[in-house]
Amino acid sequence: MEMKRNTTKLLWLLMFFFDIVPLSYEKSMRERAIELMQDARLIDGHNDFVLQLRILYQNRISRVNLRELNKTHTNLVKLQAGYVGAQFWSVYVLCSAQNKDAVRLTLEQIDVVKRMCNSYEELELVTTSQGISESRRIACLIGIEGGHSIDSSLATLRMYYDLGVRYMTLTHSCNTPWSESSSKGIHNFYPNVIGLTPFGQEVVKEMNRLGMLIDLSHTSYSTAKAALSISKAPVIFSHSSAFSICNHSRNVPDDILQQLKKKKGIIMVTFNADVLACGRKVVNISTLADHFDHVKKIAGSESIGIGGDYDGVARFPEGLEDVSKYPSLIEELLRRGWNETELKGVLRENFLRVFREVENVQNISGVMDIGESETLQEVQNSCRLDLRNPRLEPARSFAFPSVAQPFSLTLVSCLVLYYES
């Protein structure tokens, strides 16, 4: 009788014990994730909040409280809750602006980033790896999304660099005259371009010389392979996931992952539900973590980073609905056995390594190698002044003949109306 009672007590104690222990075990995963992130805040590779500011507010941000905005995945309070230490803000402009006013629109987006990061004390614009390392605020960096923003002009690329841009995604969802996108058929620009043209190779070389990161998200496999092979510095995918897990054209196949590893680059795995789960209904943190596990297997954890693509796409995994949720991902990876060193790498160290190496390549490049190529033949269009036949006139400005065009028509066709993307 006593033994039975003791056994029962023991059983109760054991049940009690097993009730508590799993709880504290899980709490400590969450806590571990948070402690880790406090120590090693995230550097996120891609966020389109700035595009949303144009769509929602026409870039009139002085009237908006960016801390508590609730129409977007991103606001400053959420970024802090998500332990984001540095964010690449995308200054994307629509592909439809190609050959029209893409340059001006890009300058306007860069201007929004600068105004935003100057207006809030929790933000600061940085342009170097050291800047990121030393920042105690949320470091703002600028990334151009799509080569159409340079309008086939290396000088424009250089001026973007001077303005603080530190990566360029070679294509968005349209081909440029010099690089091929992974998106077929959305736009009909330059359908015959495969991979990188000779001018495209000049762009890559110039980016190496400048110290600008080359981003291969959205590019075709030909483009990615060409860039990986030509670039003297490591390259990045700012927001792409694993093709083996989900065979979406935005994802990176294993052979390219291997090339990336060889060249010590980084793939910043992205959270877009559509590229994670290939049509499966349930997309959750586990789905995303599968991508991380796969890339680790193929390319090693040192090749991995994070590029959420918040405010750039509509669907996110359950549990990762906005930029405050990053710790949940880290928690899941801890649960799957990732150790802290690997996770610090994923959160920031891998990216910093790549950025430093890109800065190194810049430092050893010479002034005399500046790219002066042009690609005039392929790009002449009605929104470009034709400079090919200058005539000197005695009038004030050595004027090229000013062609009497129906300028109002040209005016309308050279501007782009912005629609919600």
Next chain:
Amino acid sequence: MRERAIELMQDARLIDGHNDFVLQLRILYQNRISRVNLRELNKTHTNLVKLQAGYVGAQFWSVYVLCSAQNKDAVRLTLEQIDVVKRMCNSYEELELVTTSQGDARSCKRICENVIAGGISESRRIACLIGIEGGHSIDSSLATLRMYYDLGVRYMTLTHSCNTPWSESSSKGIHNFYPNVIGLTPFGQEVVKEMNRLGMLIDLSHTSYSTAKAALSISKAPVIFSHSSAFSICNHSRNVPDDILQQLKKKKGIIMVTFNADVLACGRKVVNISTLADHFDHVKKIAGSESIGIGGDYDGVARFPEGLEDVSKYPSLIEELLRRGWNETELKGVLRENFLRVFREVE
């Protein structure tokens, strides 16, 4: 007199308000300057050796793009011209890009990457500055204006020879853009205010009198004419009439008298240093010598006075002014001090 001129200029090297050499680099070399020796180029009024011979201490390089590019690719073309200035000034040790009146990084209010924070006052080389010529370069976008400032641009001529949607040019009928714009529209006034806020000099050369008067009245900072002369001496639409000169003096601005023979001599056959000096004398009479500077417009126009054929000849002008009784303080003002005063006030 010649020696006095040279001693004066050694001490107070010229700050010239306007030079279109960079446009020539596009026309002649498609901006491929790595193949060109800019020291000894002989197809242009300007080369580095001549600038030094002319005692030029600072030069505003115009990054003009044709009016015909308005509403097309003016922005990209402007970026390309800015890029040429930067490459040029980085490639030659006798040049250096500056963006302030003195070496004070705080004057660069926004983040100015890759721009040397040295100033005109401190520079021992030839200081390079950047000026945009024509509001069409901003494509009606204040953000673009701000980005130009971040790239180092320190003045903008509100119009070239075409109206913008927001400002009126002095040139009627050359181009047919926005013929109904008079002076400055409300947006044009915003542009002026934004330039004040940024610390960018407002240049009124090429603008209509309405535009000039409006800008003079709205601007909180002194304004400039980077390359214009006196309407009273020669009634060309590019020149400045006496009433505007008086308004300029009140607002402590500066007119950088220009050397374009066509605006100096109104069709007279002989145009020489004396013709130009007449303009200087007149402006001094109306607005005082403290309102005067020099903006040669070399490589921007074809005809120059005899004796002033290229950028090495500036001392001849100073010599003539000395001969006419200008004293050294006045001339140092004309050469650089007046401009520095205006620039500091704008900052």
